[in-house]
Structures are given as structure tokens and as C-alpha cells.
Amino acid sequence: MAYQGILVDVDYCTGCEACVLACQQEHGYTEAQFGLKITKLGPLHIDEAKKDYQYDFIPQFTKWCDLCAERVGKGKRPTCVQHCQAQCLDWGDVEDLAKKVDREKQMIVAINEA
Numbered sequence: 001m002a003y004q005g006i007l008v009d010v011d012y013c014t015g016c017e018a019c020v021l022a023c024q025q026e027h028g029y030t031e032a033q034f035g036l037k038i039t040k041l042g043p044l045h046i047d048e049a050k051k052d053y054q055y056d057f058i059p060q061f062t063k064w065c066d067l068c069a070e071r072v073g074k075g076k077r078p079t080c081v082q083h084c085q086a087q088c089l090d091w092g093d094v095e096d097l098a099k100k101v102d103r104e105k106q107m108i109v110a111i112n113e114a
Contacts, residue, residue, distance in 0.1 A: 005111035007097040008059050012088035015057030019080035026079040035065035061110040
């Protein structure tokens with residue numbers, strides 16, 4: 001059985017939260033409920049001499065996330081992937097997503113525990 005998941009390209013997430021809102025609307029969640037949440041990291045001074053900073057927005061998936069099982073069952077992509085304005089979320093089999101991690105970037109694969 002192939003596991004399915006969502007690949008997050010952290011380098012391109014802008015923190016717009018379109019994915020969060022889409023998830024809440026899709027599942028009827030309140031403002032206090034969400035299948036994913038955007039966490040801000042930084043700004044961090046990595047190397048002052050080189051003027052190197054880290055400032056990222058990182059989508060984190062909660063246990064409320066079921067990877068939009070109902071939508072996926074109808075052949076659609078999860079709503080967060082569908083509505084990501086920066087197109088930094090991708091959906092598919094974990095093995096296929098892992099093949100896309102072929103460069104030095106900050107990337108995360110989220111899978112459902114089901």
C-alpha cells in the first residue's frame with residue numbers, strides 16, 4: 001500500500017494562510033480549529049558577517065488533517081494544495097514526492113497516520 005502525503009517547499013511559502021482558510025472552510029472548522037497552521041520562524045541571524053538570515057513560514061499539519069480523504073476519494077487534490085497561492089504544496093504518493101526532493105532546500109513531507 002502506497003502512502004500519500006503533501007510535500008511542502010518551505011522556501012516558497014509566503015505565510016498567506018490561504019491553505020489554512022481553505023481547510024477551515026472545507027471541513028467547517030471554527031477559527032480555533034485547523035488541519036494545518038502556519039508557523040513563523042525568524043528572522044534569525046545565521047551569519048552576521050555574511051548578512052545571512054533565516055525567515056521562513058512553515059505549514060504544520062495537525063491531527064485534524066485527514067489529507068482531505070473525501071476530496072481525494074473523488075479524485076481531487078487536498079484543499080490546501082488546491083488553494084496554495086505560492087504553489088509550494090504538492091500532493092501524491094510519498095515515494096513520488098520523495099523523488100522531487102533533489103536539491104538543497106528545506107522541504108517537508110506530511111502523511112496521514114490513518
